[in-house]
Amino acid sequence: MPSPWKRLADRKHERDVKREAVLLQAARSFTARGFHRTSLDDIAAELHVTKPTLYYYFTNKEQILYECFRFGLGRLEDASRAQDRADWSGRRRLVAYLRRYAEIILSDFGGCMALVRDNELGPGYRARIKRLKSEIDRRIRDLVAAGMADGSIARGDPKLTAFALAGALNWAAHWYRPAGELSPSRIAQLLTNLFVRGMAPRSSARRGAGRSTRTDRETT
Amino acid sequence: MPSPWKRLADRKHERDVKREAVLLQAARSFTARGFHRTSLDDIAAELHVTKPTLYYYFTNKEQILYECFRFGLGRLEDASRAQDRADWSGRRRLVAYLRRYAEIILSDFGGCMALVRDNELGPGYRARIKRLKSEIDRRIRDLVAAGMADGSIARGDPKLTAFALAGALNWAAHWYRPAGELSPSRIAQLLTNLFVRGMAPRSSARRGAGRSTRTDRETT
Amino acid sequence: MPSPWKRLADRKHERDVKREAVLLQAARSFTARGFHRTSLDDIAAELHVTKPTLYYYFTNKEQILYECFRFGLGRLEDASRAQDRADWSGRRRLVAYLRRYAEIILSDFGGCMALVRDNELGPGYRARIKRLKSEIDRRIRDLVAAGMADGSIARGDPKLTAFALAGALNWAAHWYRPAGELSPSRIAQLLTNLFVRGMAPRSSARRGAGRSTRTDRETT
Amino acid sequence: MPSPWKRLADRKHERDVKREAVLLQAARSFTARGFHRTSLDDIAAELHVTKPTLYYYFTNKEQILYECFRFGLGRLEDASRAQDRADWSGRRRLVAYLRRYAEIILSDFGGCMALVRDNELGPGYRARIKRLKSEIDRRIRDLVAAGMADGSIARGDPKLTAFALAGALNWAAHWYRPAGELSPSRIAQLLTNLFVRGMAPRSSARRGAGRSTRTDRETT
DNA sequence: TATGAATGAGTATTCATTCAT
DNA sequence: GATGAATGAATACTCATTCAT
Numbered sequence: 001m002p003s004p005w006k007r008l009a010d011r012k013h014e015r016d017v018k019r020e021a022v023l024l025q026a027a028r029s030f031t032a033r034g035f036h037r038t039s040l041d042d043i044a045a046e047l048h049v050t051k052p053t054l055y056y057y058f059t060n061k062e063q064i065l066y067e068c069f070r071f072g073l074g075r076l077e078d079a080s081r082a083q084d085r086a087d088w089s090g091r092r093r094l095v096a097y098l099r100r101y102a103e104i105i106l107s108d109f110g111g112c113m114a115l116v117r118d119n120e121l122g123p124g125y126r127a128r129i130k131r132l133k134s135e136i137d138r139r140i141r142d143l144v145a146a147g148m149a150d151g152s153i154a155r156g157d158p159k160l161t162a163f164a165l166a167g168a169l170n171w172a173a174h175w176y177r178p179a180g181e182l183s184p185s186r187i188a189q190l191l192t193n194l195f196v197r198g199m200a201p202r203s204s205a206r207r208g209a210g211r212s213t214r215t216d217r218e219t220t
Numbered sequence: 221m222p223s224p225w226k227r228l229a230d231r232k233h234e235r236d237v238k239r240e241a242v243l244l245q246a247a248r249s250f251t252a253r254g255f256h257r258t259s260l261d262d263i264a265a266e267l268h269v270t271k272p273t274l275y276y277y278f279t280n281k282e283q284i285l286y287e288c289f290r291f292g293l294g295r296l297e298d299a300s301r302a303q304d305r306a307d308w309s310g311r312r313r314l315v316a317y318l319r320r321y322a323e324i325i326l327s328d329f330g331g332c333m334a335l336v337r338d339n340e341l342g343p344g345y346r347a348r349i350k351r352l353k354s355e356i357d358r359r360i361r362d363l364v365a366a367g368m369a370d371g372s373i374a375r376g377d378p379k380l381t382a383f384a385l386a387g388a389l390n391w392a393a394h395w396y397r398p399a400g401e402l403s404p405s406r407i408a409q410l411l412t413n414l415f416v417r418g419m420a421p422r423s424s425a426r427r428g429a430g431r432s433t434r435t436d437r438e439t440t
Numbered sequence: 441m442p443s444p445w446k447r448l449a450d451r452k453h454e455r456d457v458k459r460e461a462v463l464l465q466a467a468r469s470f471t472a473r474g475f476h477r478t479s480l481d482d483i484a485a486e487l488h489v490t491k492p493t494l495y496y497y498f499t500n501k502e503q504i505l506y507e508c509f510r511f512g513l514g515r516l517e518d519a520s521r522a523q524d525r526a527d528w529s530g531r532r533r534l535v536a537y538l539r540r541y542a543e544i545i546l547s548d549f550g551g552c553m554a555l556v557r558d559n560e561l562g563p564g565y566r567a568r569i570k571r572l573k574s575e576i577d578r579r580i581r582d583l584v585a586a587g588m589a590d591g592s593i594a595r596g597d598p599k600l601t602a603f604a605l606a607g608a609l610n611w612a613a614h615w616y617r618p619a620g621e622l623s624p625s626r627i628a629q630l631l632t633n634l635f636v637r638g639m640a641p642r643s644s645a646r647r648g649a650g651r652s653t654r655t656d657r658e659t660t
Numbered sequence: 661m662p663s664p665w666k667r668l669a670d671r672k673h674e675r676d677v678k679r680e681a682v683l684l685q686a687a688r689s690f691t692a693r694g695f696h697r698t699s700l701d702d703i704a705a706e707l708h709v710t711k712p713t714l715y716y717y718f719t720n721k722e723q724i725l726y727e728c729f730r731f732g733l734g735r736l737e738d739a740s741r742a743q744d745r746a747d748w749s750g751r752r753r754l755v756a757y758l759r760r761y762a763e764i765i766l767s768d769f770g771g772c773m774a775l776v777r778d779n780e781l782g783p784g785y786r787a788r789i790k791r792l793k794s795e796i797d798r799r800i801r802d803l804v805a806a807g808m809a810d811g812s813i814a815r816g817d818p819k820l821t822a823f824a825l826a827g828a829l830n831w832a833a834h835w836y837r838p839a840g841e842l843s844p845s846r847i848a849q850l851l852t853n854l855f856v857r858g859m860a861p862r863s864s865a866r867r868g869a870g871r872s873t874r875t876d877r878e879t880t
Numbered sequence: 881t882a883t884g885a886a887t888g889a890g891t892a893t894t895c896a897t898t899c900a901t
Numbered sequence: 902g903a904t905g906a907a908t909g910a911a912t913a914c915t916c917a918t919t920c921a922t
Contacts, residue, residue, distance in 0.1 A: 557694060
């Protein structure tokens with residue numbers, strides 16, 4: 001016979017599972033149809049519950065969107081911490097991060113974050129999301145700057161470079177189709193390669209010469 | 221006494237001026253607050269008219285957004301046609317186009333196009349917009365492909381490359397602040413330079429060597 | 441042919457007429473069924489319009505109640521100003537005021553004011569109503585105090601006396617039935633007489649003796 | 661080891677204690693914020709329990725209000741019975757009753773009764789409350805009539821006199837502040853004195869003369 | 881042309897109530 | 902006894918749209 005505590009933990013867990021199920025469905029619907037065109041009734045129906053049930057787990061429609069954002073941003077944050085390897089060059093860390101970044105952006109919560117504008121939120125929630133977002137932006141910028149400092153990335157405007165990278169990746173949420181032939185991580189790879197190498201053709205002379213160490217080769 | 225025909229033309233002109241004023245205000249409001257959070261009353265009030273007046277110029281709220289989109293897309297279309305210079309390399313034509321593209325994206329209608337999702341439109345309008353958008357996408361892709369064909373752009377996936385470019389530029393609409401120090405055309409320049417050269421540092425050996433012709437240098 | 445200005449004035453007037461009709465119906469419904477049990481649909485239906493029409497004239501359900509209150513309070517305020525006759529004793533002015541007060545309290549707006557609690561209003565509106573109400577209270581208190589000063593009213597606590605008078609009159613809104621035999625002004629008369637004379641029996645010795653001047657006799 | 665019967669009695673008692681605690685909290689909340697603006701969740705939270713618990717003690721939100729009313733009315737009823745002293749004049753009995761009446765009205769349940777309108781209740785409960793209320797009204801009226809019959813109260817309309825008295829006392833629930841300087845019984849005393857003596861100034865000739873017997877003096 | 885007036889349809893939100901545990 | 906979870910019903914409020922003038 002299981003202890004009542006276990007049961008309590010189960011309940012807590014079940015509740016969290018349900019809460020997350022709501023978030024997932026919401027993220028998908030918000031992404032697909034937009035925040036305002038998705039009614040709580042829609043979300044509830046897709047989960048086979050009724051609207052007030054959603055209010056048992058969330059206080060607001062806004063809060064639901066906020067949590068979707070936070071969830072996606074949280075994963076980006078986690079990914080950013082995972083690349084803190086002192087033995088890697090800035091570029092290598094950046095590239096590794098961007099790989100994860102793309103995977104996250106092309107997931108349900110990430111897509112919601114990239115495709116639903118935060119001005120759907122009221123001032124309070126919005127400010128908090130903006131803070132988290134600039135945290136992420138800053139993280140990319142820092143990696144870029146680190147790369148520029150250690151010579152693994154060509155000198156330039158780190159801020160603009162970071163925006164360019166984030167933009168190309170975020171935009172992928174617009175055109176990515178799960179059914180397509182490109183997997184998220186393949187997209188990430190191709191985009192980062194493109195960014196690293198640039199579009200200018202490499203002359204034969206340039207091949208291998210003066211490039212960073214083998215370790216930094218992110219070609220797969 | 222002026223001829224009544226003149227008057228008719230004047231009227232027609234005045235009507236178009238007003239129509240466009242509505243569109244401009246709408247584009248700004250839609251961009252700033254989102255399509256659904258902007259009521260026709262808002263737009264009307266900002267123009268110092270009343271809501272039904274808008275219906276004199278447009279049949280729908282949707283149509284207003286549709287026309288905003290079309291306006292921006294039209295300018296992109298125009299810009300694309302302006303780069304049809306057979307004597308330029310694919311890359312040069314691409315870079316020239318991207319420069320204009322960025323300027324347009326960072327204008328009122330362009331920003332609206334980049335920031336307001338087309339799923340706010342009903343199926344009819346939406347399909348038309350999607351067609352126009354893929355027209356633009358195709359145009360970039362074609363320039364990329366042309367560059368790859370004539371050797372001015374490194375071989376790769378033209379589609380993905382085009383998406384990356386469009387993404388980085390479109391995303392600029394999210395972070396661009398007119399009050400900031402970077403002008404749209406400067407942003408365009410920096411972004412395209414970044415794309416062309418890539419982030420990898422150029423070895424001294426590489427400088428100038430084997431690079432494309434002087435003509436293709438887009439450094440300003 | 442009427443001038444367009446006339447027409448504008450007519451419109452304005454018509455609007456005010458309609459606005460007031462809404463208020464009147466609202467006051468009656470709020471009084472009869474309570475603020476929360478009266479839905480805007482109820483009010484609208486009773487006026488043969490639809491709910492959004494009410495929003496054309498008022499911004500809020502709360503505002504409707506607020507205006508009902510204000511309307512009633514405004515009439516009390518007017519009545520209070522009408523009794524500013526320097527040649528009358530305090531008591532005579534008080535009695536005259538109370539007569540009007542009762543008539544107003546037993547009207548639609550007055551009843552609403554007496555029977556619907558102001559805590560139905562949000563803090564903003566409520567504070568304003570409270571201010572108006574204390575204005576009225578103060579007015580009665582001042583008349584009582586004036587009477588005490590000029591000897592036409594027995595000395596005592598003016599505040600408590602004022603509350604007692606207002607209470608007895610306001611409470612009449614609870615039991616008054618328009619169909620009953622007592623008219624509002626008759627009720628006012630009887631209640632004020634009772635207040636003036638008190639319940640203690642008048643000994644024959646007291647009759648006429650030592651009473652205040654003939655002018656102050658409010659016996660009808 | 662205590663007998664199980666004792667335990668049952670304890671339980672019963674405990675249940676009643678809790679039931680009454682719910683009623684008291686409800687009465688306070690209903691009085692402060694109104695019936696509809698007080699949710700069962702509010703009441704439950706203030707009691708540190710959850711909403712369904714309330715349903716263990718009551719079948720309805722309405723029933724809770726009904727019981728609050730009944731509780732207050734019950735105390736008025738009790739008070740009325742306590743004044744049945746054949747050796748006292750009608751007026752003295754009336755005055756004694758009013759003293760208790762005021763104390764009750766200025767208590768939690770009494771205030772609820774005076775401030776929350778019975779039209780919040782459905783027809784069934786409401787009818788029962790109205791019956792109890794008219795019982796109370798009738799009781800005051802009877803005392804007034806008795807006083808008029810035995811000469812201790814000046815002749816007049818007993819019904820209207822009773823309403824005036826009840827009104828002035830009930831209304832005190834609106835303005836009474838427990839923190840103020842006037843205690844409920846002092847308020848009762850002042851109000852009844854005012855009613856007995858009236859506002860008209862007593863001429864010196866009248867002092868002491870022809871007034872009712874010492875016994876009837878209710879000055880404290 | 882432009883507006884005042886009105887409305888239908890939709891939607892977030894609240895809340896009393898129920899029930900299995 | 903008490904609670905977590907769920908729901909039906911009601912309701913304020915918004916807004917695109919229409920139409921007579």
